[in-house]
Amino acid sequence: MCGTVGLFVGCSAVVVCPLRSLLRDDATAPSVDGEPPPYRSPFATWFERSAVRRMPRRTLAEVTAAELFPPELVPIARHPLVQGLPPHQFDEVLTQHAYRYLDFTAKLEHLVVNRTALGIAHDTLGARVHEDMRFDAYKIYCDEAYHALFSADLIRQIRQATGIVPRLGDHPYFLNRLAEIRERAGSRLAPLVEIMFVICSETLISATLAEGSTDARITPALRESIRDHALDEGRHHVYFAAFLRVLWGQLDPVLRDQVAELVPELIMAFVRPDLPSLRGELLAYGLRPDDVEQVLAETFPAPVVTAYAQETASQTVRYFTELGALDNDRVRAAFARHGLLKGVLV
Numbered sequence: 001m002c003g004t005v006g007l008f009v010g011c012s013a014v015v016v017c018p019l020r021s022l023l024r025d026d027a028t029a030p031s032v033d034g035e036p037p038p039y040r041s042p043f044a045t046w047f048e049r050s051a052v053r054r055m056p057r058r059t060l061a062e063v064t065a066a067e068l069f070p071p072e073l074v075p076i077a078r079h080p081l082v083q084g085l086p087p088h089q090f091d092e093v094l095t096q097h098a099y100r101y102l103d104f105t106a107k108l109e110h111l112v113v114n115r116t117a118l119g120i121a122h123d124t125l126g127a128r129v130h131e132d133m134r135f136d137a138y139k140i141y142c143d144e145a146y147h148a149l150f151s152a153d154l155i156r157q158i159r160q161a162t163g164i165v166p167r168l169g170d171h172p173y174f175l176n177r178l179a180e181i182r183e184r185a186g187s188r189l190a191p192l193v194e195i196m197f198v199i200c201s202e203t204l205i206s207a208t209l210a211e212g213s214t215d216a217r218i219t220p221a222l223r224e225s226i227r228d229h230a231l232d233e234g235r236h237h238v239y240f241a242a243f244l245r246v247l248w249g250q251l252d253p254v255l256r257d258q259v260a261e262l263v264p265e266l267i268m269a270f271v272r273p274d275l276p277s278l279r280g281e282l283l284a285y286g287l288r289p290d291d292v293e294q295v296l297a298e299t300f301p302a303p304v305v306t307a308y309a310q311e312t313a314s315q316t317v318r319y320f321t322e323l324g325a326l327d328n329d330r331v332r333a334a335f336a337r338h339g340l341l342k343g344v345l346v
């Protein structure tokens with residue numbers, strides 16, 4: 001079983017999740033003769049173009065905090081109570097933001113995305129996919145492992161250059177939120193929930209990377225690593241949009257509705273700020289608890305979080321709309337409840 005504990009440490013069933021029992025045996029949706037649907041690989045030039053194959057190690061020798069992430073890109077750094085911190089603590093706010101971003105990336109790739117990539121590569125998820133799609137999962141596995149590696153590498157280099165110790169918990173908060181959704185969904189649906197989370201995150205992440213990849217204020221090593229990542233994720237986005245269509249065709253209508261109703265929560269699990277981590281950090285600077293709550297409430301009011309989710313997830317929501325997932329009233333209501341329908345025709 002892939003339980004909550006397995007999510008964090010890598011369970012023995014990592015590539016043998018019981019998804020197979022959820023899929024339609026008749027599987028007429030992929031094609032009438034049982035063959036998987038046609039697949040056009042976005043990885044045709046992967047050996048020549050992927051970051052792990054082509055890009056140099058990104059290195060930084062000296063760096064100031066503002067060159068990691070300028071205050072304009074660090075939400076809490078725009079708040080007056082944070083701007084009033086002593087200069088060395090304000091610098092640490094910017095540096096911890098870099099650590100948090102890089103650690104989020106490393107954990108997402110290793111602990112979540114690559115579990116699904118492994119399952120597709122070894123054909124143990126239960127979903128029937130085109131042979132080329134299965135082979136491409138090996139490439140995604142390499143990509144994500146490298147994204148985790150260069151993120152961990154940069155954390156070490158930044159620590160070396162700044163002397164600032166990362167304030168990182170055992171895992172980013174999105175893993176807690178995913179575990180909660182899986183638990184609520186029940187053991188039968190849990191493997192499918194995790195795969196849907198991967199599909200959501202893989203079709204969302206390219207939008208979140210675009211901003212930093214061209215910002216000249218960010219130190220070259222970090223900016224170039226974001227760009228390396230964004231280029232790889234462009235291919236992953238195309239792949240997982242196609243994988244969603246394949247998987248959808250193999251789910252029965254009841255299961256489609258059940259999992260689609262959870263998709264808004266999965267999207268929000270990915271895009272919501274890590275408030276527990278930020279709270280702990282701000283308290284550690286000596287801010288009073290009331291002031292910390294004020295910073296968080298005023299930096300991340302619900303409309304701001306919703307607007308960010310809408311902007312980031314619009315393409316993902318469109319994919320589910322095109323599949324007819326939102327034709328179900330309960331599913332559409334769930335998307336509307338999280339404010340995810342704005343700008344998307346349904």
Ligand SMILES: [Fe+2]
Nearest residue numbers: 109144147233
């Ligand atoms: Fe990645």
Ligand SMILES: [Fe+2]
Nearest residue numbers: 144202233236
């Ligand atoms: Fe990816």
